[in-house]
Amino acid sequence: MQHVFGPVSSKRLGQSLGVDLLPMKSCTWNCVYCQLGKTREYVTERREFYSPEEILREIRQALQAGSHIDWITFVGSGETLLYKGIGRLIGEVKKITAIPVAVITNGSLLYLPEVRRELLQADAVLPSLNAGSEELYLRIDRPAPGFSFRPHLDGLIAFRREYKGKLWVEVMLLKGMNDSDDALLALSEAMQQVDPDMVHLVLPTRPAPEQQVSLPDTERIERAVSILSAVAPVVHPVKGGMDLGGVVDLLEAVTAIVSRHPVQERELRAALLARFSGDRELAERTLQDLFSSGLFDSVEQAGEVYWIPS
Ligand code: SF4
Known part of the structure; x- marks a missing residue:
């Protein structure tokens, strides 16, 4: 062609x-x-x-x-x-x-x-x-x-x-x-x-x-x-894995990251999964709890969901 x-x-x-x-x-x-x-x-x-x-x-x-x-x-x-x-x-x-x-x-x-x-x-x-x-x-x-x-x-x-x-x-x-x-x-x-x-x-x-x-x-x-x-x-032009492993206050940490640049929901989910040693249910529940805080909005682009500050 x-x-x-x-x-x-x-x-x-x-x-x-x-x-x-x-x-x-x-x-x-x-x-x-x-x-x-x-x-x-x-x-x-x-x-x-x-x-x-x-x-x-x-x-x-x-x-x-x-x-x-x-x-x-x-x-x-x-x-x-x-x-x-x-x-x-x-x-x-x-x-x-x-x-x-x-x-x-x-x-x-x-x-x-x-x-x-x-x-x-x-x-x-x-x-x-x-x-x-x-x-x-x-x-x-x-x-x-x-x-x-x-x-x-x-x-x-x-x-x-x-x-x-x-x-x-x-x-x-x-x-x-x-x-x-x-x-x-x-x-x-x-x-x-x-x-x-x-x-x-x-x-x-x-x-x-x-x-x-x-x-x-x-x-x-x-x-x-x-x-x-x-x-x-x-x-953000540089993709990087997010590490939430040693974080004490998850809401504070995620808010700080999202305030600097949109974060792929997929990346956030992966970081939570790693933090909870592969416990999918806990990772998913935590993701939903974070979103219910009202501090974030989500936007979709090219089939990818991003979190931005609300
Ligand atoms: S093709 Fe795009 S990058 Fe290249 S000169 Fe034209 S506008 Fe610039």
Whole structure:
């Protein structure tokens, strides 16, 4: 298949069937962290790069294979929304399956009303917001001439007002670029204007074209989680087993963890099971007692239940 790949296991979207709508690498940006390599030539004009029938035929074929799929995800070898007619594709996919549709985008074209309209039927949209200032936006995202920070942010804000689905904004955290307190506070202010349902904090764990790209220190990651959590629940970029073994006051400990970042219910259940030496009944009862305290809410994302502060 030329356009459809997977399903691949994704932390954010479970089993995700990817649909690539673009020739490699067609993008409005040239991010310092891009795993696809440098953007040799910017593409800014929207086009129907491939026939929609060809793409839909591949999606149908992949669905017939019968694998478990949590999401059908439009994610390109570049900027997904450059595909003119993505709205029609989403509509057609919805006619053939009840599997939810996600769109991963850099969000740079959301300032255009016709682009925003094309996304209204998607179940989740995951745009990028890596900076809270023009200076950092130019340094990290390195957009094509004519693109600037304010229209990018305004596009996200306008989209949020019009869109009823899940808006999960992605932030790539980069050492020495957007991980300082100043940068994070500016980002948080911008994020507040967007008002997403969740923030997905991600790290540059794959090879990047630029040598200056590196992983932030743990302390900076925690700081980013803490600052951005004031705006929306933040999906922590580092999965780690939770240890509740020696904890005296479980409610206090779980409250402290959940106040810093959303916690997978599955992870919490596993930690309680370990604490109670595999006693499932006790672990489950304790989980329910903790939840009944009223200190937590639960949200679902990609089939995963997260606890957040109530
Ligand atoms: S928006 Fe995505 S594809 Fe485009 S340069 Fe940035 S990371 Fe690469």
